[in-house]
Amino acid sequence: xxxxxxxxxxxxxxxxxxxxxxxxxxxxxxxxxxxxxxxxxxxxxxxxxxxxxxxxxxxxxxxxxxxxxxxxxxxxxxxxxxxxxxxxxxxxxxxxxxxxxxxxxxxxxxxxxxxxxxxxxxxxxxxxxxxxxxxxxxxxxxxxxxxxxxxxxxxxxxxxxxxxxxxxxxxxxxxxxxxxxxxxxxxxxxxxxxxxxxxxxxxxxxxxxxxxxxxxxxxxxxxxxxxxxxxxxxxxxxxxxxxxxxxxxxxxxxxxxxxxxxxxxxxxxxxxxxxxxxxxxxxxxxxxxxxxxxxxxxxxxxxxxxxxxxxxxxxxxxxxxxxxxxxxxxxxxxxxxxxxxxxxxxxxxxxxxxxxxxxx
Numbered sequence: 001x002x003x004x005x006x007x008x009x010x011x012x013x014x015x016x017x018x019x020x021x022x023x024x025x026x027x028x029x030x031x032x033x034x035x036x037x038x039x040x041x042x043x044x045x046x047x048x049x050x051x052x053x054x055x056x057x058x059x060x061x062x063x064x065x066x067x068x069x070x071x072x073x074x075x076x077x078x079x080x081x082x083x084x085x086x087x088x089x090x091x092x093x094x095x096x097x098x099x100x101x102x103x104x105x106x107x108x109x110x111x112x113x114x115x116x117x118x119x120x121x122x123x124x125x126x127x128x129x130x131x132x133x134x135x136x137x138x139x140x141x142x143x144x145x146x147x148x149x150x151x152x153x154x155x156x157x158x159x160x161x162x163x164x165x166x167x168x169x170x171x172x173x174x175x176x177x178x179x180x181x182x183x184x185x186x187x188x189x190x191x192x193x194x195x196x197x198x199x200x201x202x203x204x205x206x207x208x209x210x211x212x213x214x215x216x217x218x219x220x221x222x223x224x225x226x227x228x229x230x231x232x233x234x235x236x237x238x239x240x241x242x243x244x245x246x247x248x249x250x251x252x253x254x255x256x257x258x259x260x261x262x263x264x265x266x267x268x269x270x271x272x273x274x275x276x277x278x279x280x281x282x283x284x285x286x287x288x289x290x291x292x293x294x295x296x297x298x299x300x301x302x303x304x305x306x307x308x309x310x311x312x313x314x315x316x317x318x319x320x321x322x323x324x325x326x327x328x329x330x331x332x333x334x335x336x337x338x339x340x341x342x343x344x345x346x347x348x349x350x351x352x353x354x355x356x357x358x359x360x
Contacts, residue, residue: 011040011105012112029120033087033113041102043073043089048117050085057086066106068098075106077114084114136205151194154187161187189231193263197322200256201306204329211250211333213357218286219243221251222258222275229263237262241277247284248357253330257338258286260327261350265290269348282356283336289349294342303340304328 015036024032026048034046051057060067060074061083067074071091077084087110091098098106161184169177203209219241230237247254258275265273269290276287295303306325331338337353 011036011109014040015109015112024120024123026117026120026124029116033116034089037087037089037106037109041098041106043091046087046089048077048085049074049088057088060086064107066103066110068103073098073103073106075110075113077110077117079111079114079118084117087113151191154190154194157187158184158191197326200326200329201322204326209329209333211253213248213334214251215246215248216251216254217243218245218247218254218277218284218354221254222262225255225259225262229259230266236266236271237273237275239275241275241286245277245279245284247354249334249336249354253334254354256330257327257336257352258288260323261288261352264323265292265348265350268292279356280353283353284356286352286354287349288352289343289347291343291347294346294348295340300340304338 015033030046030048034043037043037046049057054074056067056069056072056074059069060076064076064078066076068091073089073091075087075089077086161180165172165177165180172180219239220243222239222241226237262273262275265288269292271291273288273290276289278285304324304327306322328338331352335355337351339351339353341349341351343349
């Protein structure tokens with residue numbers, strides 16, 4: 001039946017037939033439109049152009065129909081009175097002359113193509129939204145699974161120690177009570193750190209992180225962190241930061257990044273851990289370097305992902321695999337960069353690049 005239709009209706013019929021069987025991605029729709037326009041008009045390299053300083057495009061929109069010039073054709077994609085962009089292609093070959101009749105037909109093709117392209121974009125937006133929902137759902141499941149698993153052990157240990165002290169405290173020797181007290185402290189620190197990490201993730205996912213730049217001295221901030229992140233290893237951390245340097249950034253975010261980096265270096269690396277600060281043009285670069293085995297090369301691409309830990313790290317220390325992910329989130333929040341590089345001759349080196357901001 002299409003062969004018996006007038007050319008104008010046949011062209012539109014074929015275009016609708018090959019495109020309407022979707023849903024397709026935008027690339028699929030453009031490929032199918034391009035194939036039909038090449039078959040019918042001899043047009044090649046059909047592409048979607050959003051705009052720009054181009055007289056041919058301006059003319060096509062001003063006249064609101066397809067125009068041809070210097071071997072190219074531009075077709076405005078009009079839908080509900082607005083222009084989505086243009087289909088631009090190389091000119092027709094000798095089979096078809098782009099006369100007024102053909103340009104009017106291409107204008108009609110542009111109206112139909114605009115509808116399909118708009119639907120394809122809506123489909124891609126919906127697919128993206130669905131993928132994001134799936135990602136969030138997976139994160140929620142991971143969050144619940146890791147939180148319940150990681151909390152179970154320290155909670156059980158704390159409960160056991162407290163129960164023992166409550167029911168048999170008077171029967172214990174002083175050294176036993178001291179040993180239980182040290183274990184209780186260690187597990188309470190673990191609980192505190194995990195709770196902070198889970199709260200940080202919750203704030204990031206809900207968009208409740210608030211950045212408040214203030215002036216502070218990074219050396220003082222790092223030194224004040226050490227008793228908390230390295231209560232038994234502060235002497236293993238060397239701080240090489242000019243005490244006179246002052247930064248303007250969010251001090252809480254700075255402490256969360258540096259605290260995680262120093263804590264990680266002590267947990268998974270080997271002393272000494274060196275914290276070095278250096279102004280580099282428009283940023284203040286802080287590096288945290290340890291002298292351990294470093295990060296396995298195959299794991300480096302996953303360093304800043306949530307709930308991920310290298311196999312070696314799983315065997316040597318406890319943790320939920322959240323510290324570096326949270327540090328990276330905080331770095332992004334203040335417009336900073338956080339990256340990793342292997343130290344020389346061995347070890348891990350994390351670099352925190354904080355933008356320099358002038359107060360005023």
